[in-house]
Amino acid sequence: MKKSGISTKLFVAVALLVALAGGYYLGGLRHVGNDEHAGHGHEASPEANVQYTCGMHPFIIQDEPGICPICNMKLTPMKQGTGSGGAQPVATGERKIKYWQAPMDPTYIRDEPGKSPMGMDLVPVYEDVVSGGGIQIDPVTTQNMGVRTEIVSRRDLSRTVRTLGLVTYDEPRQFSVNSKIEGWVERLYVNEDGRQVKKGQPLMEIYSPELVAAQNEYLLALQNSRRLSQSPFGEIAESSRRLLDASRTRLKYWDISDKQISALEQSGEVSKTLTLYSSYSGVVTMKKVVEGMRVMAGEELLQISDISKVWVNADIYEYELPWVKVGQTAQVELPFAPDRKLEGKISYIYPYLQSETRTVKARIEFPNPGQELKPDMYANIRIATGAVQGALAIPENAVLNSGKGQTVFVAMGEGRFEPRSVKTGVSDDSGYVQILSGLSEGDAVVVSAQFMLDSESKLREAIQKMIAPKSQQPSGQASAETTPELNDLFDEKPAPKQEELDDLFK
Structure with missing residues (x-):
């Protein structure tokens, strides 16, 4: 048992010695390789100085052909005089320097050589060189x-503006009917919305105590004027005539027509109610009065709109505004009659924007004799704009x-x-x-x-601003960053101490 333990220790010791000898041998090869590389570095041929880069990622630069680690595209050889900044000569012969630029900051430009704020020499930029914002990519x-x-x-350049429009009332043809006196509606002749009315048509009869008193005053003034018209005193006759004119004017200011005043003169009897006649032709678009209600002076009773002529307001988006001008021809298509097209002229473009739709209204005017175009109806609009x-x-x-x-x-x-x-x-x-x-x-x-x-x-x-071009870096710095350090792979291990070897053979 003791002899077997000694044999095992001897085998482990021999294996350790062999591993150490191999490490020293590889270390010697490494030093020899470094010495040879250092000895021949300055004698490299021009072909050895050719560098390779990626057309899509120019900051990838290698000393030998290969594949781009980012896009896996084949690296291409760089032209002589090409730096990582992307500026390349585009002409041969005598070259003229345009300005001097800092290699680390392209925005630092001077008219003569010097130093950059970082202490680096300024580099020349030639007139035949692509500008700093330009790029060059391999043709392949x-x-x-x-x-x-x-x-x-x-x-x-020409454009056809297609948009939507809304039929609306001709605003100057909208009218309001109101009473200038206080009273009660005894009878309403127009008692529904949408009713067609004509100018001179009776609308309603109003009873007003003030109106009755005004009629009595007018009849008295009329009798007094007739009686004093033959007076030998001219001033008295003229005064009675002025009083009659004032009473007539008062009635007319309350919308009493000349015809009604003539009837009052002929009959000599005061009428309890007074009939209000329409001063406009059109359609009743709003009715606020009902029969029997009390009305106040100035209160709106009816709204009448003449739709024999209507507007179509087209929505024009902001980016289309340069194309649309007053006087251009517009075609309007109605949803219920797609085969029929109406043509009109743009008469007005509103000077403000609609906040809800972010559009500008363009007005197109159309005659509407048959009332085919009805307010609040949608329409498709095509505007033929002028060519640039x-x-x-x-x-x-x-x-x-x-x-x-x-x-x-x-x-x-x-x-x-x-x-x-x-x-x-x-x-x-x-x-x-x-x-x-x-x-x-x-x-x-x-x-x-x-x-x-x-x-x-x-x-x-961004790369040009963050790092210096490779040609501006100290020799050996680029290889230290791009080439794996062999010292990390073949570190020399210190020889084992005598005490450690003695422990193996105990």
């Missing part, structure tokens, strides 16, 4: 993304709306794209939008996959 990647462009050109001649236009889907502004991407050639801020105008039915500023005729704008270009441009700008 551009094709895979499905990037399509369209040339900015001039064209005529020779407008600089691009497809609507080429514009990116960020809330702060509008941006398009312009293709500069050779896979380079530049974002441009634009100001847009009206848009037509064909999907084109007017460009007021920011583009020129002949520019090629991106009409598909521009959202990917926008995200790439913003990502590159």
Whole structure:
């Protein structure tokens, strides 16, 4: 038993010695490799300096071909002079420096060389270099993304505004009937809403004590004037005539017609009630009086509206307002007669917005002899707007709306794209939008996959502001960040102490 325990300890000790010897051997290989790498680092050929990057993620830079760890796309070789900021030369020959820029802060720009606020040398930016907001993507990647462009050109823009409208009353043709005296309604001739009335038609009979007294005064003034008309004193005759005129005027102010006054003069008898006649033709749209009720002076009794001519108020949304003008022709389709179209002119556009619908009312006037158009009826409206001649236009889907502004991407050639801020105008039915500023005729704008270009441009700008370009980093720093440290894999272990070995052989 004791001999077997000693054999086991000897086997464990031999295995430990073999493992330590292997570690020392690998450590020696590591040091040799580092020494060889250091000895030949300055003698690398130009091909060894070629770096590889991802067309979609330019901050991924490696010293050898491979696959992008983000999108799994094949890395492509970088052009000479390409930095991580995305600016690349686009022309050969003599180059002119446009300005000097801080490598860590693209917004720090100077007209001459110097130091940045972080103590780094300013780098030149040439006139033939893509602007800092632009990006460059490999042509193969551009094709895979499905990037399509369209040339900015001039064209005529037209739009047909389709909306809903509401038939309403012609406001100047609405009238109110009221009593100018206090009294009681003895008889009501028009006793229902919707009743057609004509001008001069009797509406109601009113009994008023004041009216009876006014008739008596007029009859007395009439008799007195007749008796004194032959008086030798001219002043007395003139005074009686003025009193008669004042009594007549009082009756007329209470809506007593000349015909009724003539009948009063001929009969010489006071009438208990006075008949009120309609001064307008139309339809009774509101009736507030009933037979037998007491009415006060100035109280509204009836409303009469003339619907021989009506309005149609069309709802125009805010973005359609630039297209709609006074005088344009509008077609109105009625729900009950879809095959029939009425044509009218826009006579007025209201200067305020409806808070409930966020629309502006456009008034269209129509004659309505047969009363086919009835107030509060809905109608479908089509407004043929005037065309904008020779407008600089691009497809609507080429514009990116960020809330702060509008941006398009312009293709500069050779896979380079530049974002441009634009100001847009009206848009037509064909999907084109007017460009007021920011583009020129002949520019090629991106009409598909521009959202990917926008995200790439913003990502590159953020990377450019956060980290220095790789060419500005100290030698060896990039490899220390991107290459695994071999020291972590092959750390040298200290040799075991003599006491530990003695314990194994006890």
